[in-house]
Amino acid sequence: MRLYGLIxxxxxxxxxxxxxxxxxSKLGIDDCSYENFELASIDDLRNLLSNQSQLKxxxxxxxxxxxxxxxxxxxxxxxxxxxxxxxxxxxxxxxYGFNTDVTGFQHSLQPLLKSxxxxxxxxxxxxxxxxxxxxxxxxxxxxxxxxxxxxxxGLAYEEIDRNMLNEYSIIINTTPLGMYPNxxxxxxxxxxxxxxxxxxxxxxxxxxxxxxxxxxxxxGATTLNxxxxxxxxxxxxxxxxxx
Numbered sequence: 001m002r003l004y005g006l007i008x009x010x011x012x013x014x015x016x017x018x019x020x021x022x023x024x025s026k027l028g029i030d031d032c033s034y035e036n037f038e039l040a041s042i043d044d045l046r047n048l049l050s051n052q053s054q055l056k057x058x059x060x061x062x063x064x065x066x067x068x069x070x071x072x073x074x075x076x077x078x079x080x081x082x083x084x085x086x087x088x089x090x091x092x093x094x095x096y097g098f099n100t101d102v103t104g105f106q107h108s109l110q111p112l113l114k115s116x117x118x119x120x121x122x123x124x125x126x127x128x129x130x131x132x133x134x135x136x137x138x139x140x141x142x143x144x145x146x147x148x149x150x151x152x153x154g155l156a157y158e159e160i161d162r163n164m165l166n167e168y169s170i171i172i173n174t175t176p177l178g179m180y181p182n183x184x185x186x187x188x189x190x191x192x193x194x195x196x197x198x199x200x201x202x203x204x205x206x207x208x209x210x211x212x213x214x215x216x217x218x219x220g221a222t223t224l225n226x227x228x229x230x231x232x233x234x235x236x237x238x239x240x241x242x243x
Contacts, residue, residue, distance in 0.1 A: 002032045003054040004241065007045065007068075008061035011036040013180055013206050015230045016059050023238075042067040049093070057241035058088040059233075062176060065101075065127025072097040082134045084127030087237045098240050101131035104233035106138065109201060112222055113139070117199055120170035121146050123187045125154070128203055129174040141170065146187075157188045165193045171216075173202045178210035186211035196220035205230055 006016045020034035037048055042064050049055065060068050065084040069075070072085060073094035079085045085097035120136055120143040122129050129145060136143045145154035155164075171194075177185045189212075194200070200216035203226040213223040 001054055002056045003035065003052060004032065004057045004059075005035045005037045005052075005055065006059045006061060007037050007039050007048070008064055009038050009040065011038045011061070015205060015227075016234060019231070019234050020238075023234075039064070042071075045071055049090075055090050057090060057237065059237055060086045060088065062126070062128075066130075069097070071095055078102055078134065082127075082130045084130050086127070086131075086233070087240055089240050089243075098237075099131055100233040100236035100240070101128055101229075102135050102138075103236050104229040104231075105132055105201075105203075106135040107232050108224065108226075108229040109135070110139070112199055112201075112224060114199075116197060117170050118142065119168045120144075120172060121155070121160070121164075121168045122172050122174060123147075123177075124174035125151055126174060132172055132174055132203075144168070160189055162190070162193045165190070165198070169197050170199045170201070173200075173204065173210070173212050176204070178202070178207075178212050179204045180206045183207050184211065186215065189215075191215040191219065194219040194221050196222075198222070200224075202226060203229065 006014055014036050017034050017036050024032050065086050068085050074096040076098050078099040079097045082099050085099055087098040087100045089096040120141050122132050122143050123146050125145050125147050133143055150156050173187055177187050194216055198221040200213055200221050200223045202210050202213050204210050205226040208225055216223045
């Protein structure tokens with residue numbers, strides 16, 4: 001039996017387990033299973049690998065996309081550039097790290113881009129935010145990180161005003177704000193300055209429409225959640241594990 005799984009914390013509502021379980025069932029793949037492995041600490045990864053010798057691959061989610069790097073025997077060029085890993089292939093006990101966030105995000109965003117979508121605000125500074133930044137670089141879109149505390153040449157939320165939102169017409173939420181069960185939460189933005197010129201992308205998929213997206217939709221903005229991105233990521237992971 002080939003075992004695959006997801007590591008992160010918390011994993012109460014995982015997309016991956018349901019997706020791969022259904023995939024295996026539909027394709028008649030009866031020698032594979034996919035499980036959630038909620039780790040209290042990234043150090044628990046060692047015990048997981050020792051106890052689950054049949055593990056062939058892992059997906060990595062919040063908060064371990066960056067913390068997992070020291071465990072990797074190999075990092076592909078994207079992981080090295082981004083500084084975050086969300087897909088691991090295990091071969092003879094060695095961990096090979098990849099990043100499918102980049103492909104998933106880029107392929108989801110591209111069909112929605114219009115000529116005026118030239119600058120983006122990335123809400124958050126974690127592993128997913130870094131993958132988004134890498135993707136935007138490839139697309140030739142300027143960006144700034146936004147967080148509660150200013151990091152580097154980034155911005156604080158209180159600096160986002162009408163002029164800033166007139167200039168930056170793409171807003172991407174990479175934070176867990178609004179994720180189930182805390183669906184009432186939302187990034188602290190001046191939503192009344194958002195217009196039909198804006199594109200709001202939330203990496204969250206549960207709920208399907210976060211408060212962030214709802215507020216954007218009410219202002220006429222184009223909105224998209226992270227569901228399609230996750231499907232693309234999952235299929236990219238499957239390719240990597242079976243390459």
